[in-house]
Amino acid sequence: MPSNNEAKNGEFSFSSSTNATSGGAKVRQMGLPKIQTQKNKEELEGDNNEVCHDDSATPVKAQTIDELHSLQKKRSQPTTPLTATTAGGAAFSSAISEEERQKQQMQSISASLASLTRETGPKVVRGDPAKKAETPRVVQPAVHHHFTPTITTSDSALKFTHILYNLSPAELYEQAIKYEKGSYITSSGALATLSGAKTGRSPKDKRVVKDETTSNDLWWGKGSPNIEMDEQTFLVNRERAVDYLCSLEKVFVNDQFLNWDPEHRIKVRIVSARAYHSLFMHNMCIRPTTEELENFGTPDFTIYNAGQFPCNRYTHYMTSSTSIDLNLARKEMVILGTQYAGEMKKGLFGLMHYLMPKRGILSLHSGCNMGKDGDVALFFGLSGTGKTTLSTDHNRYLIGDDEHCWSDNGVSNIEGGCYAKCIDLAREKEPDIWNAIKFGTVLENIVFEEHTREVDYTDKSVTENTRAAYPIEYIPNAKIPCVGPHPKNVILLSCDAFGVLPPVSKLNLAQTMYHFISGYTAVVAGTEDGIKEPTATFSACFGAAFIMLHPTKYAAMLAEKMQKHGATAWLVNTGWSGGSYGKGNRIKLAYTRKIIDAIHSGALLEANYKKTEIFGLEIPTEVEGVPSEILNPGNTWTNKDAYDETLLKLAGLFKRNFDVFTNYNIGTDNALTQEIVSAGPNF
Ligand SMILES: Nc1ncnc2c1ncn2[C@@H]1O[C@H](COP(=O)(O)OP(=O)(O)OP(=O)(O)O)[C@@H](O)[C@H]1O
């Protein structure tokens, strides 16, 4: 298990590759014990009759089968005794017994699960209800102080809830396979799961509590992802989720961290009903060490994931059976009516998009890696544009694939894991991701061969959005701790299904801001009934679904940081070439990788450039390993008129999208704002 207290902030030292991989690697090196099929010489000489007795092994030290079973499991090591130095600052600061510490931990969980209308939290007990013999005593429920006195006893107050607290991947596998339909071990050891009816996020069902503070702080209204709800309705949904969770025999609780920058680390608690959700978050958040867990105390933020249970459509604001609700004042998030695990990941990202800018730290929907010489690159882009694929690079250190912070210290990953798209995954093209799909990895909604359990990554029967969630140290050259110096290159990825954006262009600062605020990509809607027109998506800051403040706030911070640290920006089209979707083809991943290599090495900075019409993009005339004729997209279309028409069409879409931003100032510098507005397409 990686420990983030190995973090040497500011040093950016690399951990050796044995540190970066899990214990699994060691097991493999030791190999399996040899099977002895023949007796050795001494044993043969001692044999004086021809009858074979099976007395070679020593007998087990058990009289009964129960005793035998109890021999199998070693009790977990009692945790390190707390000393004054190890317990600094946390809630459990005095030296306390292990028993007392566990009691406090369970009381904290009871408090998290407390209904706001009853006097106490539920009675909780640690451990699996199926293992009756091992069940420890019930912890007295947490009393909470601001209760409205109503009923003193109820059936729910009589029952108790088992808490499966920070289980290990192996324990979560057992829970999933035993109790959750659709859970299987694949041939590579990953856990195949189904996320149910929802196989992607539900942005239209995401609501944020609008109160005195947030009504001024956040971005509301047209274009904003923050759909409002009031505090009272939030409490109704919270109560619904808590009652559902407490009605279950057992719930999973994860206490983990966000952000590898120790100065800005956030403690999160995730309460969920499925082993799938618990393992997903185990992989995606930063995993605390035993000692960090002992000192965890009260979480900074809590997720109540009651995804199996719908919201009540008669509740105010509810427009479907799904509701994902964020309350920044209460530091809570409630999930009803969707089991898609990505809601938790991206819900926490939304939280960071609020908390970090308040501290002058820029939160980014980007991948991030670092070269051997410490050169850092950021990869921005909407879903499916290549953040995970291109930041996972065998020749570079992976800092993270999706969510980062850029502070005065440099960059830090928010997460402890990666979430890779799996559709059409091929070992040759993406070997590091392929190899990360092993024991411990959650594989969502994939299809496998019934008998061999071999995954068919081309199969879209359940969904096209098949995913793998794995701890970052499953990538062999992960940079642990996941922090790095200030970025040298900023790469804006766009998957242009219109096929008119060049495979790579160099951007000036105004163009960078223009394209960052635009956040363009084009997807192809509905591939089933033949060829469809691509649809352009504009998503501010390459992640409008997750930002909490107005996009210009993030853009101003990015401009300031890029200027200060001298970063160069690039626009890379990972989409179509030689025509739009249906006529042309997606640019070969091998070519995109060559382009990215040339950016990292600095070679592309030295290239000769030509300016394109309409978009005014600087395109290189040559990139090593890439056929020069594809660098100018106009060359690759057989029908030149169709190209011109499509280019103009896309330029028009950019213009229309940017209209809403022309009235906003980006930062304090009005000159920069004017420059940005005119850095878009000209026609
Ligand atoms: N030229 C290319 N460049 C990058 N990716 C490509 C290219 N051609 C095909 N692909 C495929 O496109 C997909 C890119 O998805 P990826 O997981 O990197 O998205 P992402 O940006 O990380 O999105 P999300 O934020 O949803 O995780 C992969 O399946 C990859 O194999």
Ligand SMILES: O=C([O-])CC(=O)C(=O)O
């Ligand atoms: O959150 C998800 O479902 C996947 C993801 O990374 C994104 O959409 O950006």
Ligand SMILES: [Ca+2]
């Ligand atoms: Ca990704």
Ligand SMILES: [Mn+2]
């Ligand atoms: Mn993402």
